[in-house]
Amino acid sequence: MAKTECSCQVLEISDLFGKDMATRDAYGATLVELGKQNPNIVVLDADLSCSTKTINFARNFPDRFFNMGVSEQDMMGTAAGLALAGKIPFASTFAIFATGRAWEQIRQSVCYSRANVKIVATHGGITVGEDGATHQSVEDVALMRVIPGMTVIVPADAYETAQALIASAEYEGPVYIRLGRAKVPSVMPKDYNFSIGKAYIFNIGSDVNIIANGIMVAEALKAAQILNAQGINTGVTNFSCVKPIDDEALYKIAKNSKLLITAEEHSIIGGLGSAVAEFICENCPVTIRRIGVNDTFGCSGDAKELLKYYGLTAENIVQLALEYFKK
Structure with a gap:
């Protein structure tokens, strides 16, 4: 083993x-x-x-x-x-x-x-x-x-x-x-222990749960703080291991969610968002929205400005969640 x-x-x-x-x-x-x-x-x-x-x-x-x-x-x-x-x-x-x-x-x-x-x-x-x-x-x-x-x-x-x-x-x-x-930014707690195939759950929200990895974990935590302040109970999980994905954690999060949002600095096709959607549609259907690069190439620019340009910020996550609950 x-x-x-x-x-x-x-x-x-x-x-x-x-x-x-x-x-x-x-x-x-x-x-x-x-x-x-x-x-x-x-x-x-x-x-x-x-x-x-x-x-x-x-x-x-x-x-x-x-x-x-x-x-x-x-x-x-x-x-x-x-x-x-x-x-x-x-x-x-x-x-x-x-x-x-x-x-x-x-x-x-x-x-x-x-x-x-x-x-x-x-x-x-x-x-x-x-x-x-x-x-x-x-x-x-x-x-x-x-x-x-x-x-x-x-x-x-x-x-x-x-x-x-x-x-x-x-x-x-x-x-x-x-x-x-x-x-x-540094986001993981000091008592954190990485394990292949395991996600790290910061907390589980009863309304929205944001599933992120890489640089987007920091943005997810910012978004959750904003949404919680507005009365939308929001949780965040770091799925740093995209494969094998943590099925047990994903099921636990999904069954307690009204909305799942995935966030990644990658195309929404084939990455974390796809991995989550594949599992959810077969095991615990819930509404999913994906934050990522939308079937396009990158372009030259300042890193922070590019994150804004491609919609990879806490504000974009917040906007997506608010739009869903308005409906």
């Missing part, structure tokens, strides 16, 4: 608690600590180590770091080979390149072989900002989620990122972890 709960410490982990920081920065710091604890961990990068923060691992363990160049497909195939040889490879690049350019290699060499590869992709979503549509991956969760045997995780903050990385290193099998470029 694969381990799914964190059992070791990283930076005492609490060093990352309460800090507003980019999840990619938490990755860079945690990876070094994991490298110290496990000599079988190796890291591969596609010539973007300064951006993905794997440069930290390279400086500490140069003999266990491999810069594959602008060759993402080769990187995934090599990672699969290293895994089959007994290593625990972490393969990193931008989300758009990891999941798009190398999808076939991930399917055939990693997942079909059940290779123990951890794909940690940074720069996910539209908050990549000024790099524009070509670098803003809003499809990656869908691309990874559809492959048999792939675990998909979208951490909410630095603290959860560290724990998710530790759990993934201990877990036997392919894992995709989606991280971001921009700083994100």
Whole structure:
């Protein structure tokens, strides 16, 4: 049975608690600590180590770091080979390149072989900002989620990122972890323990429940505060693990809800919203509304302004809930 709960410490982990920081920065710091604890961990990068923060691992363990160049497909195939040889490879690049350019290699060499590869992709979503549509991956969760045997995780903050990385290193099998470029607020409580396949319920509302992951957990918590102040009892749950999704938590939330709202920095097609809708329609039908990117590409701009432009804010969640209850 694969381990799914964190059992070791990283930076005492609490060093990352309460800090507003980019999840990619938490990755860079945690990876070094994991490298110290496990000599079988190796890291591969596609010539973007300064951006993905794997440069930290390279400086500490140069003999266990491999810069594959602008060759993402080769990187995934090599990672699969290293895994089959007994290593625990972490393969990193931008989300758009990891999941798009190398999808076939991930399917055939990693997942079909059940290779123990951890794909940690940074720069996910539209908050990549000024790099524009070509670098803003809003499809990656869908691309990874559809492959048999792939675990998909979208951490909410630095603290959860560290724990998710530790759990993934201990877990036997392919894992995709989606991280971001921009700083994100710290939202998870200090007593939180990440476990693959488990959601974290902040609270369950009797009117509305917001299901979110990544940067949208912070926005969901803001929206819930506003809605509760207006007399609409609202709860929030962090579904950082999109696959396998926490069926038990989802059923519990749905049966107590008048409305479910999903919120993700990803296309509404194929991501968290789709995963929730698929389960709900078959097991506990309730009205669902989805917040996300609406079947379009990103565009260049300031990260915060792009969140507003694409309707990924607390205010948009509040508006959606109010419109439903007015009806």
